[in-house]
Amino acid sequence: MLKEERRNQILRAAKKVFALKGYHSTGVADIIEECKVARGTFYLYFKSKRAIFETLLDDFLKELQKRVLRIDETVGLEGIYLQLQDNVTRVLDAFAENPDMVRIILNEAVGVDKGFDKKLDDFYAGLLEMIEQSLILGIQMGIVRPLDTKVISASVLGSVKEVIHRVLQGRLASGDELRHIVDELLSYNLRALLVPELAQKL
Structure with a gap:
């Protein structure tokens, strides 16, 4: 067995x-x-x-980061919605493809030690910053209503994390119905964020 194959075998077993x-x-x-x-x-x-635990955590967080792309806010409401839809779908796909890893992150990684806590904090902080910057730009463009961007970005991320947790527990549908979950999640959040005349179009 090649060295890389053996390493991956050990990682799969550890996960x-x-x-x-x-x-x-x-x-x-x-x-x-x-x-x-x-x-x-x-x-x-x-x-x-x-x-080996740290390697598993690092590899998965890097994979998630690769799947979350920055939003091009210059393409109009429909284009922004499609980009958000693709981002959330890619993240949920990653979770659906790696249920063991997600259980580790949700149930085991927090509290192992300060180093792991910081890795997770940095990852979520990066996502929060992306959400907040998108909200700020949306307000400047007149498509997002005036709001507290820090509070609302945390609320948006929290709703996504809770949905992911429930999908993994089997309380929400998964697989072929993932697109429906993404649409509901985005519709719920965007209706609360957009100015009324745009929210009505969703």
Whole structure:
């Protein structure tokens, strides 16, 4: 087996075990048992349980960041809506494709240590900044009503996170119905954000 394939095999096993047992209840022995490699082989690729957990977290956050593209606000309301729709769909697709990783982020990554907390905080802060800057520009363009951009950007992100959490728990539809969820999420948020004459067009 090639070196990169072996590394990915260990990562897949660790992701599965962390999602099932949690970070604190998982040991290196659990990971090597799952992927059927020797302990020495594990340490050729990762220094510790924390190191492989950090790699999983970093890789997934980078994947999410790649899927969230900056909005071109110069293309009109319909164009902005389509870009938002694509962004949210790509993020939800990433979550649907990686349920184990999302469970780790939602249930395990917070509170492991200050380093992991900062990674998550920085990731969410980046998303909040993108949302807030879009709101500020929307207000300047006259398409978003006057509002507290910091409060509302946090509200928008919070609603998306809650929907994702419920999709993973099976409380909301997923798969082929993902587009419907995205449309409802965007419609709800945009109707509250846009000036009345534009909100009525959604």
